[in-house]
Amino acid sequence: MRRQKGPSLHMTWSCFLKINAPHSHSASGPSNGWVSVSHSCPPTRGTFSFKAAVTATDTTTKVKMESRSVIYANHLNLKATELRLGLPGTTEEPKKEKTVHAIRNNKRQVRQTSEESISISKASHVHTPPAKAKIVGWPPIRSYRKNSLQESEGDGIYVKVSMDGAPYLRKIDLKLYMGYPQLLKALETMFKLTIGEYSEREGYKGSEYAPTYEDKDGDWMLVGDVPWDMFKTSCKRLRIMKASEARGLGCGV
Amino acid sequence: MREREREREREEVSESSSSKSRGGSCTEGLENVLENVLENVLNFLTSRRDRNAASLVCRSWYRAEALTRSDLFIGNCYALSPRRATARFTRLKSLTVKGKPRFADFDLMPPDWGAHFAPWASALAQAYPWLEKLHLKRMSLTDHDLSLLADSFAGFRELLLVCCEGFGTPGLAAVASKCRLLRVLELVESVVEVEDDEVVDWISSFPDTQTTLESLVFDCVECPINFDALEALVARSPSLTKLRLNRYVSLPQLYRLMLRAPQLTHLGTGSFSSTEAAAVSDQDPGYAAAFEACRSLVCLSGFREIWVDYLPAIYPVCANLTSLNLSYADVNAHQLKSVIRHCHKLQTLWVLDSICDEGLQAVAATCKDLRELRVFPVVAREETEGPVSEVGFEAISQGCRKLESILFFCQRMTNAAVVAMSKNCPDLVVFRLCIIGRYRPDPVTLEPMDEGFGAIVMNCKKLTRLAVSGLLTDRAFEYIGKYGKLVRTLSVAFNGDTDLGLKYVLEGCPNLQKLEIRDSPFGDVALRSGLHHYYNMRFLWMSTCKLTRQACQEVARALPRLVLEVINSDENAGDDIQTLYMYRSLDGPRRDAPRVVTILH
Numbered sequence: 001m002r003r004q005k006g007p008s009l010h011m012t013w014s015c016f017l018k019i020n021a022p023h024s025h026s027a028s029g030p031s032n033g034w035v036s037v038s039h040s041c042p043p044t045r046g047t048f049s050f051k052a053a054v055t056a057t058d059t060t061t062k063v064k065m066e067s068r069s070v071i072y073a074n075h076l077n078l079k080a081t082e083l084r085l086g087l088p089g090t091t092e093e094p095k096k097e098k099t100v101h102a103i104r105n106n107k108r109q110v111r112q113t114s115e116e117s118i119s120i121s122k123a124s125h126v127h128t129p130p131a132k133a134k135i136v137g138w139p140p141i142r143s144y145r146k147n148s149l150q151e152s153e154g155d156g157i158y159v160k161v162s163m164d165g166a167p168y169l170r171k172i173d174l175k176l177y178m179g180y181p182q183l184l185k186a187l188e189t190m191f192k193l194t195i196g197e198y199s200e201r202e203g204y205k206g207s208e209y210a211p212t213y214e215d216k217d218g219d220w221m222l223v224g225d226v227p228w229d230m231f232k233t234s235c236k237r238l239r240i241m242k243a244s245e246a247r248g249l250g251c252g253v
Numbered sequence: 254m255r256e257r258e259r260e261r262e263r264e265e266v267s268e269s270s271s272s273k274s275r276g277g278s279c280t281e282g283l284e285n286v287l288e289n290v291l292e293n294v295l296n297f298l299t300s301r302r303d304r305n306a307a308s309l310v311c312r313s314w315y316r317a318e319a320l321t322r323s324d325l326f327i328g329n330c331y332a333l334s335p336r337r338a339t340a341r342f343t344r345l346k347s348l349t350v351k352g353k354p355r356f357a358d359f360d361l362m363p364p365d366w367g368a369h370f371a372p373w374a375s376a377l378a379q380a381y382p383w384l385e386k387l388h389l390k391r392m393s394l395t396d397h398d399l400s401l402l403a404d405s406f407a408g409f410r411e412l413l414l415v416c417c418e419g420f421g422t423p424g425l426a427a428v429a430s431k432c433r434l435l436r437v438l439e440l441v442e443s444v445v446e447v448e449d450d451e452v453v454d455w456i457s458s459f460p461d462t463q464t465t466l467e468s469l470v471f472d473c474v475e476c477p478i479n480f481d482a483l484e485a486l487v488a489r490s491p492s493l494t495k496l497r498l499n500r501y502v503s504l505p506q507l508y509r510l511m512l513r514a515p516q517l518t519h520l521g522t523g524s525f526s527s528t529e530a531a532a533v534s535d536q537d538p539g540y541a542a543a544f545e546a547c548r549s550l551v552c553l554s555g556f557r558e559i560w561v562d563y564l565p566a567i568y569p570v571c572a573n574l575t576s577l578n579l580s581y582a583d584v585n586a587h588q589l590k591s592v593i594r595h596c597h598k599l600q601t602l603w604v605l606d607s608i609c610d611e612g613l614q615a616v617a618a619t620c621k622d623l624r625e626l627r628v629f630p631v632v633a634r635e636e637t638e639g640p641v642s643e644v645g646f647e648a649i650s651q652g653c654r655k656l657e658s659i660l661f662f663c664q665r666m667t668n669a670a671v672v673a674m675s676k677n678c679p680d681l682v683v684f685r686l687c688i689i690g691r692y693r694p695d696p697v698t699l700e701p702m703d704e705g706f707g708a709i710v711m712n713c714k715k716l717t718r719l720a721v722s723g724l725l726t727d728r729a730f731e732y733i734g735k736y737g738k739l740v741r742t743l744s745v746a747f748n749g750d751t752d753l754g755l756k757y758v759l760e761g762c763p764n765l766q767k768l769e770i771r772d773s774p775f776g777d778v779a780l781r782s783g784l785h786h787y788y789n790m791r792f793l794w795m796s797t798c799k800l801t802r803q804a805c806q807e808v809a810r811a812l813p814r815l816v817l818e819v820i821n822s823d824e825n826a827g828d829d830i831q832t833l834y835m836y837r838s839l840d841g842p843r844r845d846a847p848r849v850v851t852i853l854h
Binding site for chain 1 (some may be wrong): 634687
């Protein structure tokens with residue numbers, strides 16, 4: 001069992017761009033609800049370039065009015081395109097694709113932003129992947145297949161929950177919970193057990209079970225060790241272990 | 254026997270002689286005889302390509318072939334009207350119709366674009382009361398259509414719906430209850446509409462008596478089913494060999510079904526986990542024993558919500574498996590190894606990349622007979638690294654020399670690995686490599702991926718289907734045009750440099766039928782270079798390329814039998830074309846296009 005991880009350094013520049021995103025998106029739109037914005041700039045050899053064939057899907061899906069504005073971290077007051085170091089997960093959607101719904105007259109703004117973002121990334125000399133605007137139909141996997149796997153395509157962060165000794169799996173949506181207390185309560189109700197209080201020093205001492213999770217690196221960690229937002233984005237699956245087994249996991253810094 | 258034949262011939266000749274007195278000629282009688290003979294001979298022709306060739310010999314052969322064709326394949330539902338099909342082929346027992354182009358699966362088409370089955374349904378209902386089999390792909394059909402089918406064909410036996418949508422459980426119930434001779438009901442990757450208040454218990458709609466069911470596939474149906482009714486249905490279907498359950502069937506329920514049907518050859522295991530309610534009373538009832546009892550099992554799929562601890566239950570059947578689909582099961586390398594090491598006879602394997610390169614190496618070590626491999630990504634977005642790479646890919650090429658078809662999603666790939674596969678696996682017919690990171694060069698050499706794909710078309714002489722990815726220049730397409738002489742289907746996305754690329758392909762690939770291109774810098778010059786070939790193609794798709802309306806208009810005028818559908822969601826795009834979908838049609842442009850589609854003429 002690995003020890004708790006410290007905060008890692010991330011320069012996810014894509015979070016820190018502020019776009020003058022459209023504040024009004026006409027909900028009616030074209031009658032079939034199918035809006036598309038696309039612009040292509042052929043790449044020069046050997047460089048990344050930003051290409052987005054960005055299309056809003058039909059109006060029956062939830063239309064997200066996300067602006068790509070900066071989410072202020074806990075105690076820092078950030079300006080639009082400032083670079084900073086921060087924990088992953090402390091901005092709204094650090095590494096996920098953002099669905100950019102832009103109607104026609106915002107085309108230029110989007111393009112400007114992308115050029116902005118490229119120049120910033122070059123300036124920072126950090127090898128980060130290109131802007132993760134959501135590209136319709138890429139990669140070419142049927143939505144039917146995508147939906148079956150644990151992917152938070154905006155609607156929910158579904159993780160499997162297993163419990164030692166119980167031969168069944170449950171699935172929960174992490175997006176439904178505001179923080180650890182609610183999550184733990186939900187788990188207690190779901191599996192009819194008590195998990196008890198979490199303390200940094202002693203973990204879940206005193207209860208029969210301890211909730212653990214597997215993070216993106218494949219490490220098993222104790223639930224509660226990292227900030228909630230970081231947990232939400234890095235949790236791959238949950239496992240409710242017998243407390244005796246969970247003792248090796250990191251507890252406290 | 255001979256005497257009788259001669260007598261019959263004489264009768265026929267004399268018949269025609271009497272028609273001679275009515276103005277007919279003596280040769281007419283002979284022609285009739287020959288046509289009869291021809292029909293008898295043509296009955297033996299099954300391949301549609303052979304039949305198409307035969308029908309071109311002369312009018313009499315055309316007629317005889319039309320009368321004897323019992324299985325009709327229509328690759329594009331808009332290539333002709335239903336009436337034309339029913340007028341020419343009067344004795345069909347089986348029909349296959351395909352609708353939308355493949356890129357519709359990836360939301361690149363408006364949802365109401367078309368491919369409605371309704372006009373076909375009514376034409377078929379009138380023309381072929383003895384129709385037995387219907388196979389539809391990417392068509393839009395309603396419950397009403399299904400009801401009409403169920404009502405119209407008394408001898409109906411097989412219904413296959415692949416990637417279809419628009420219908421729901423009422424339609425299924427109609428088919429189940431009215432098609433008394435039904436043998437095959439297969440729903441594959443189709444979207445079954447489920448409105449909560451309208452869900453019909455279609456499983457209970459099957460007749461109470463013993464059924465003739467051989468295949469029941471409904472793994473894509475996203476709503477619960479009546480399990481008791483299903484169990485009873487399986488129990489009274491002694492011919493059932495193929496059963497694929499949806500994810501609402503739990504492991505204990507699967508167990509019960511397997512006990513009822515040990516004769517199964519193809520099994521889709523449903524969720525392969527338990528619901529809470531079942532778990533309470535659940536001790537492991539011996540799942541492995543149930544699998545062991547299915548001695549004929551050769552094809553295993555499902556595992557929709559797999560509880561991996563139970564995966565060992567399938568060990569007893571692994572040695573006989575020829576096909577294994579774990580592509581909905583998030584298993585790691587270790588878990589896969591425990592299974593795959595038994596699977597010496599495996600020919601088809603679908604997995605997730607959660608098995609990592611290590612898992613692929615294990616596959617390569619054991620599955621020497623592998624013909625088809627598909628590796629899907631768990632994380633469907635661009636990342637710098639992924640769990641599978643050129644390492645696993647090359648291992649597969651080393652170990653699975655008989656590989657014929659591969660679909661491989663990854664975040665990185667090297668030219669060297671692709672070249673290796675081209676040499677190790679010369680039998681490749683289908684090569685689809687999807688490097689999820691767009692414009693990604695070879696990470697080791699930083700070169701484009703031209704040489705890798707070039708080697709594939711050069712060395713794999715049987716290649717008919719190719720999908721390219723990564724950073725590609727015109728050179729890659731030059732290779733394809735030069736060596737890809739048998740290529741029928743080509744998929745291009747975010748590739749290429751100039752019009753030359755597409756030009757190479759259109760000029761060099763005489764067998765090209767289906768060309769789907771998105772987000773690539775090909776424009777008018779390239780489009781014009783294919784004028785000599787477009788009538789030979791099933792379709793051309795180009796979206797977010799560099800076409801102008803004017804050039805498309807030119808093509809439309811030059812080739813009157815082509816239908817050019819321009820889909821521009823942005824009303825004011827000006828001269829730029831967002832999507833061009835172009836296909837040949839004998840009956841002119843369709844009349845059911847939505848507003849977003851403009852048909853050029």
